[in-house]
Amino acid sequence: MDHLSPSTLLESLHWRYATKKFDASKKIDKKTWSALEEVLILSPSSYGLQPWKFIIIENQEIKDKLKSVSWNQSQVSDCSHHVVFAVKEKMDEAHIEHFIKQMAKVRGIDATSLEGYKKIMVGDLVNGPRGQMSAEWAARQAYIALGNFMTAAAVIGIDTCPLEGIDTAKYDEILELKGSGWKVVVACPAGYRSIEDKYAETKKVRFDSSDLIIHK
Amino acid sequence: MDHLSPSTLLESLHWRYATKKFDASKKIDKKTWSALEEVLILSPSSYGLQPWKFIIIENQEIKDKLKSVSWNQSQVSDCSHHVVFAVKEKMDEAHIEHFIKQMAKVRGIDATSLEGYKKIMVGDLVNGPRGQMSAEWAARQAYIALGNFMTAAAVIGIDTCPLEGIDTAKYDEILELKGSGWKVVVACPAGYRSIEDKYAETKKVRFDSSDLIIHK
Numbered sequence: 001m002d003h004l005s006p007s008t009l010l011e012s013l014h015w016r017y018a019t020k021k022f023d024a025s026k027k028i029d030k031k032t033w034s035a036l037e038e039v040l041i042l043s044p045s046s047y048g049l050q051p052w053k054f055i056i057i058e059n060q061e062i063k064d065k066l067k068s069v070s071w072n073q074s075q076v077s078d079c080s081h082h083v084v085f086a087v088k089e090k091m092d093e094a095h096i097e098h099f100i101k102q103m104a105k106v107r108g109i110d111a112t113s114l115e116g117y118k119k120i121m122v123g124d125l126v127n128g129p130r131g132q133m134s135a136e137w138a139a140r141q142a143y144i145a146l147g148n149f150m151t152a153a154a155v156i157g158i159d160t161c162p163l164e165g166i167d168t169a170k171y172d173e174i175l176e177l178k179g180s181g182w183k184v185v186v187a188c189p190a191g192y193r194s195i196e197d198k199y200a201e202t203k204k205v206r207f208d209s210s211d212l213i214i215h216k
Numbered sequence: 217m218d219h220l221s222p223s224t225l226l227e228s229l230h231w232r233y234a235t236k237k238f239d240a241s242k243k244i245d246k247k248t249w250s251a252l253e254e255v256l257i258l259s260p261s262s263y264g265l266q267p268w269k270f271i272i273i274e275n276q277e278i279k280d281k282l283k284s285v286s287w288n289q290s291q292v293s294d295c296s297h298h299v300v301f302a303v304k305e306k307m308d309e310a311h312i313e314h315f316i317k318q319m320a321k322v323r324g325i326d327a328t329s330l331e332g333y334k335k336i337m338v339g340d341l342v343n344g345p346r347g348q349m350s351a352e353w354a355a356r357q358a359y360i361a362l363g364n365f366m367t368a369a370a371v372i373g374i375d376t377c378p379l380e381g382i383d384t385a386k387y388d389e390i391l392e393l394k395g396s397g398w399k400v401v402v403a404c405p406a407g408y409r410s411i412e413d414k415y416a417e418t419k420k421v422r423f424d425s426s427d428l429i430i431h432k
Contacts, residue, residue, distance in 0.1 A: 001231055002224050003373035006251030013258045013368070015217055035222030037429055041422050042229045044366060046380050048421055050428065057432045103421045136352060140359045140402075144378070147363020150260060152229070155371055157219035162360070164262045175432065186356075205264055205319045206257050212266065213253055216273045216391065 009155065016154035017204065019161045019189075021197040024078040028158060028191060033081060036190065039152040040083070043145035047121050049099055051091060051138035052145060053182055055084040055175055062174065069170035070187070075161045079189030084171060085146060086182045087138035091125040139185045146186055153190055163187045225371065232370035233420065235377045235405075237413035240294040244374060244407060249297060252406065255368040256299070259361035263337050265315055267307060267354035268361060269398055271300040271391055278390065285386035286403070291377045295405030300387060301362060302398045303354035307341040355401045362402055369406055379403045 028036070040054045057063055058081055066084075067076035076082055088095060100118050104111035125134050150160045164186055171177075171184040193200050206212070244252070256270045273279055274297055282300075283292035292298055304311060316334050320327035341350050366376045380402055387393075387400040409416050422428070 001227065001373065003228065004220055004224075004371045006248050006372050008218050008220075009368055009372050010251055010254055010258075011217065012219065013255060016258075016260075018260060018264075032222050035226055037425065038226055039229060041425055041428055042226075042232075042420070043363070044232075044234060044378055046378070048234075050423055052428070053430055054428060055430045055432060059432050062432050098423070099421070102423055106419050106421045140356055143356045143359035144363035144366075147259070147360035147365075148367045149363075150360075151364045151367040152225055155220045156222050156225050157217065162260055162262070175430075203322050204258070205315070205322045207266055207314070207318055209253065209257055212257055212268070212270060214269055214271045214391075216271060216275050216278050 004155065012155045013151070014204070016150065016160075017200060017202070019075060019159040019191075019193050019197060020199045021194040022075055022078040022080070022159065022189065022191040023194040026080065026192040028080040032156065032158065035156070036081075036149070036153060036158065040145060040149055043148045045141040045144060046137070049091075049096070049121065049125075049141075051088045051095065051134075052142050053086045054145070055086060057082040057084065065174050066166075066171060066187075069167040069174070070163060071165050073163065073165065075163070075189040076187075078191070078194075080191035082187065082189045083149065084175065084184055084187045085142040086175075086177060086184045087135065087142050089135050089181055089183050091131065091134035091138065093122055093126055096121050096126070135183070142185050146188055149188060158190055159193045160188050160190045163189065220371065228371045229367070230420070232366065232376075233416060233418070235291060235375040235407075235409050235413060236415045237410040238291055238294040238296070238375065238405065238407040239410040242296065242408040244296040248372065248374065251372070252297075252365070252369060252374065256361060256365055259364045261357040261360060262353070264319075265307075265312070265337065265341075265357075267304045267311065267350075268358050269302045270361070271302060273298040273300065281390050282382075282387060282403075285383040285390070286379060287381050289379065289381065291379070291405040292403075294407070294410075296407035298403065298405045299365065300391065300400055300403045301358040302391075302393060302400050303351065303358050305351050305397055305399050307347065307350035307354065309338055309342055312337050312342070351399070358401050362404055365404060374406055375409045376404050376406045379405065
């Protein structure tokens with residue numbers, strides 16, 4: 001197993017920044033993009049339930065439409081691939097059943113042997129106290145995927161910019177999610193920074209480590 | 217800039233799994249751990265506001281106490297470093313002011329030139345509609361940090377396990393956060409997998425990519 005050295009990892013994370021201006025002429029090549037899709041798919045989630053869909057937009061017309069409901073932030077139209085994170089509005093037994101079946105298939109086991117596991121998940125996220133807030137639970141999971149995506153992109157030299165400042169209801173409309181049971185929570189354009197983006201050289205602002213880290 | 221190849225990145229992410237059993241005899245060395253603390257500090261957040269504290273527990277007695285309020289999951293006591301993610305219960309002007317001052321200091325600019333930026337943040341997260349849900353907003357940010365942490369750990373060969381199944385109120389008590397304005401949202405032990413952990417070899421379960429990815 002070929003691991004990265006801690007110092008090289010940190011170089012990548014210092015190199016990363018919330019890209020303000022992408023070079024619209026540079027496209028992420030197919031092989032690299034396909035790896036980043038696999039990164040998204042491999043994102044960890046609670047119970048492994050993957051309560052998400054990743055909508056990847058390359059179509060310029062749709063990117064331009066989405067830009068207009070993203071406070072006109074140029075990254076949306078200038079990026080190579082615009083990634084939109086959608087989550088289940090309400091966790092349900094059908095999703096959990098689908099997951100159990102997939103688990104049985106992938107691992108070559110009998111789905112009936114997973115009944116106990118299924119009951120725990122349904123009891124927690126559908127019928128339990130967390131059932132009422134399962135959309136928020138799902139949104140948190142999507143933010144794990146977002147963190148995973150940005151870090152993974154950085155270590156292979158791809159620029160990103162997390163975008164909370166988007167009109168998620170309008171995104172739902174444009175992406176035809178309305179009534180589908182899925183809703184947009186956050187977005188993240190990816191591509192290559194423009195050499196004109198002065199923010200690339202701006203110093204990162206972090207609180208002192210004594211403000212952020214408590215040792216026990 | 218020395219970037220990782222997409223295929224090596226994917227190897228690391230396939231190697232990663234939610235570690236069920238850590239080797240309690242193996243400790244992450246100081247240099248590697250210090251890099252992982254920097255990874256946490258470098259986590260991206262909305263506006264860069266870092267509404268979090270990372271509590272790192274190495275003390276065995278505290279780890280054992282926390283295990284008892286984590287459904288007795290052995291990872292909490294057997295890991296090398298137990299990372300607990302806490303967030304601000306309510307975003308306030310003082311935090312934003314602190315951030316603005318830090319930005320002015322780091323970038324060598326006058327804090328008064330950042331008044332406009334400050335007003336936007338206060339108008340959004342303190343007095344705006346998101347002010348009522350700023351704890352949830354902060355929790356989502358913590359999940360970015362969690363995703364960043366797990367992915368970064370994986371690429372340098374460190375094992376982790378995200379833990380939502382913890383009694384966060386009891387964590388707040390044990391970690392003396394009650395009344396501090398901060399509260400625990402999630403945890404993630406880190407260390408080295410035990411050779412006895414059969415889950416390391418269990419096939420990852422992911423939905424088919426056609427279920428997860430939509431291209432537009």
